[in-house]
Amino acid sequence: MPVLCRPAVAVPEHTITRRETLDLARRLHAGHEQLPLVLRLIENTGVAKRHLVQPIEATLAHPGFEARNALYEREAKARVPAVVEEALAHAGLEARDVDLIVYVSCTGFMMPSLTAWMINTLGFRSDTRQLPIAQLGCAAGGAAVNRAHDFCTAYPGANALIVACEFCSLCYQPTDLTVGNLLSNGLFGDAVAAAVVRGSGGVGIRLERNGSHLVPDSEDWIAYKVRETGFHFVLDKRVPGTMEQLAPALVDLAALHGQDAGRQDFYLVHAGGPRILDDLGSQLGVPAEAFRHSRATLTEYGNIASGVVLDALRRLFEEGGPAAGATGLLAGFGPGITAEISLGRWTGVPAHSGVPDQTGASTHTGASTHTGVPAGVAS
Template sequence: MPVLCRPAVAVPEHVVTLDDTLELAVELHPDHEQLDLVVQLIRNTGVRTRHIVQPIEDTLHHPGFETRNLIYVREAKARVPAVVEQALANAGLPPAEIDAIVFVSCTGFTMPPLTSWMINDLGFRCDTRQIPIAQLGCAAGGAAIGRAHDFCLAHPGTNVLVVACEFCSLCYQPSDTTVGNLLSNGLFGDAIAAAVVAGEGGTGFSLERNGTRLVLDTEDWIAYAVKDTGFHFLLDKRVPGTMEQLAPALHDMAARYGWDCSALDFYIVHAGGPRILDDLSRFLGVDPARFAYSRATLTDYGNIASAVVLDALRRYFDDGAAFDGARGLLAGFGPGITAEMTLGSWTTDTRSEPEPGRAERQRPRPPAHMMRAT
C-alpha cells in the first residue's frame, strides 16, 4: 500500500497573538454594531497564535490584488524549497524519484502552476506529472492525499509529493466588515506543508481507501467572492452544523471496509474551528481528546487551510504514540460543503537501506541538459 510519510511543516516568522487580534478588532472597528459578537466569536476559536508572511502593519495595508498575488508568488518561492527538501529527506527520497507533484493552495494564483517552477528549479524530472488543485479550499489537503493515493495505485511503485502552500493573511480585506469576514480575520493563519506518498516502503500512514462526500445545496456556505480587491471569504453560520451530515459519510466509508469509525486508533481531521471538532466528536461517538493533534494545530497556528491535516499528522508522528497496525482516519473539510476522507493503518518500514539505483532502472531519466542539480 502507498504510505504517507512524515510531513514537513513551516510557518512564517511574524506572529499574531489572540490579544493582538482582539485589540485590532476593537481598534479598527470601534463602531461596528456587532463588535461584541465578533470579539466573542474570535475568543471562541481557541486560536492563541498565528503566523503570517508579512509584518502586521503590512498585512493590514491592501496594496491591490495584483501586488498581493506577486507577494504570494515571491513568498512561496522563498519558503517552499526548504519544506520540500525536508519532506523528501523524511521519506529518504531525492527529487529524481518523485513521479508526480500535487500542489494545493487557495490563497494565490499562478499559471503555469507553481509545480512548473518546482520542476525547473528544485531538481525534479521533466516528466514529473503536475496535479495542481486550486479551488477546494481547506478540503484540498485531504484531496491532495487522496489523489496521491490514486496515482500510486494506478502506477505501482511510483512516489508522489504533496505540497500545501497557504498564505491566508494575503486575503485580508479591510473594507469587508461582515461578521463572517471579521471572524476569519481572527481564525486563519499562514503555513507551508509537504509530505511524500511513497509507493514502496516508508514509515507512516499506509493509505488503504479514500472517498469524498458533497453535502448538497451548500455550495455558497464556504466560498470566495472574487472582486477587484481579490478574494473575499464568505462563511455561512450554518457551516459547523454540516458535521451532522458528514459524520455518517465517515461511518459509511469505514463500514464498507469492515471498520468501526467510532473505534479507530487515531484521527487526523481538519481543524476549521472548535465547534467542528466538538460536533464531529459527538456525531462520531469519539472522545474529544482523540482530536488532540488537530486542536493543537488550531491553537498554535490557527486554521491553516489545506495544510491543517499535514500539520496534525506531523504532530502524531512527533508524539510517538503510533504502533504498527494502528487504524486511523484522515479527513479534510471545505467548500462544497465537501469532505475528502482517507482510511489507513500505521506501518513501519523495516528495510535498513533503500534498494540502490531503483529510480534509474525503473524510470527513464531526461537528458542531462534538462536536469537541475539537487
C-alpha cells in the first residue's frame, strides 16, 4: 500500500511578527473606517511570525504582475531543489525512482509548469508524469496526497513526489482595502514543502482511503479575483463557519472505512485559522490538543496554504511519530469550498529510532525545516 513519507519543509529567511504586522496596518491604513475590525481579526489569527521571500520593504512595493510572477519563478527554482532532495532522502529514494510529480501552488503561474524544469534539471526521468495543480488553493496539499495515493494504487510499486510551493507574500495588493484582503496581509506566509508517496516500503502514513467534498454554492466564499495587478484574495464572512458543513464529510468518509472520525490517533488538518480548528474539534468531539501540529504551523509560519498539511506531518515525525498501526486523518480545506480527505495508519519503524527502514535509509534525521485509490475505495 502507498506510504506518505516524512516531508521536508523550508521557509524563507525574511520574517515579520504579529506586532510588526499590526504596526504596519495602523500606519498604512490609519484612515480605514474598519481598521479596528481588521486589527482584531489579525490579532485573532493566532499567527506569531511569518516568513517572506523578500524583506518587508520590497514586499510592500508592487512592481507589477509581470515582475511579481518573474520573482515567483526565480524563487521557486532557487528554493525547491534542496527541499526535493531532502524529501527524497527521507524516503530512501533518488530522483530517477520517481514516476509522478504532483506540483501544487496558487501564488504564481508558469507554463510549462515547474515540473518540466525539475525533470530537466534535477535528475528525474524524462518519462516522469507531471500533475500541476494551480486552482485548489489551500486544499491542494490534501489533493496532492490523494492524487499521489490514487496513482500509486493504480500503478503498484510506483513512487510519487509531492511539491507545494507557496509565496503568498507575492499576492500582496497595497490598494485593495477590503477587509478580507487586509486580513490576508496578516495571515499568510511563504514556504516550500515536499514529500514522497512510496508505492511500497517506507515509514509514515499508509494511505488507505481518500475522498473529496464540495460545499454546494460556495464558490465565492474563498476566491481570487484576477485583475491587472494580479491575484486579489476574496474571503467571505461565512468561511469561519464552514466546519459545520465539512465535518460531516469527514465523519461519512471515516464511517465508510469502518472508523470514527472523532476517534483517530492523529490529525493533520489545514489550519486556515484557530476558529476552523476549534469548530472542527467541536464538531468531531476531539480535544484541542489533537490539532497541535496544525496550530504550531499557524503560529510559527502563518497560513502557508497547500504546505500546511505537509508541515503538520513534519511536526508529527519530529515528535517521534505515533505507535505502529495508529490511525489518522489528513484534510485540506480550500476554495470551492473544497475538502480533500485522507485516512491511513502509521507504519514502519518509529521515526525517532534511527533504525533503517526496508529501503536502507535511516529514519532518524535532524530538523526538516530550513530557513534561507479512487475516492471512496479502500486500497
